[in-house]
Amino acid sequence: MRNKPRLDSIDRAILFHLQQDGRLTNVELAKRVGLTPPPCLRRVKRLEADGVITGYRARIDPIAAGLGLEVIVSIEVGVTDLQTLDGLEATIAGYEEVIELRRLFGTPDYLMRVLVADHAAYEEFQTKKIIGIPGVARVISHLTMKKIKVHD
Structure with a gap:
């Protein structure tokens, strides 16, 4: 069983912003969470490696896709x-x-x-x-x- 990663307030802010828009650039994400880009990218990579971030996807409007x-x-x-x-x-x-x-x-x-x-x-x-x-x-x-x- 994997250890549960410890998330601080910056990690949670990163997760919040990525959930809102998974296509944010690292520069924009860093600005939103109050970091410079290099440590922000390190945190995102750690969250991915720890399995907290499991992937990125496009949200599709079902009606526009003909699935109403x-x-x-x-x-x-x-x-x-x-x-x-x-x-x-x-x-x-x-x-x-x-x-x-x-x-x-x-x-x-x-x-x-x-x-x-x-x-x-x-x-x-x-x-x-x-x-x-x-x-x-x-x-x-x-x-x-x-x-x-x-x-x-």
């Missing part, structure tokens, strides 16, 4: 053997429509977020990809009325 429907899906399974659960997880995680998959304690067994173009695309995804997976006993779909707070 997000569905939260609860899945209950009817089996308890690990081989079936591993297969179920691998299958679901491999679908491009699935943007998040979590195994939960209690009921439901899994929670996933799905992004698709529209209701017809979701119906096809659920009926042709999810329902037939061995072990899936129940699928409950939740459509979002309004997003209040989202952490990317």
Whole structure:
């Protein structure tokens, strides 16, 4: 087990600013956190090496990308053997429509977020990809009325 890195207020400021804009130049980031560029870069490299910063990515507007429907899906399974659960997880995680998959304690067994173009695309995804997976006993779909707070 890895030791948990100690983060000071400057490390936390670096993380905050990079979460807001991962494309900040080192010079701009250093200015925002009150450092000169060389020590700022050393800290960013250390945060990456320690696994605190795990990567950088582009945030995509789903509607602009033609994926205007997000569905939260609860899945209950009817089996308890690990081989079936591993297969179920691998299958679901491999679908491009699935943007998040979590195994939960209690009921439901899994929670996933799905992004698709529209209701017809979701119906096809659920009926042709999810329902037939061995072990899936129940699928409950939740459509979002309004997003209040989202952490990317």
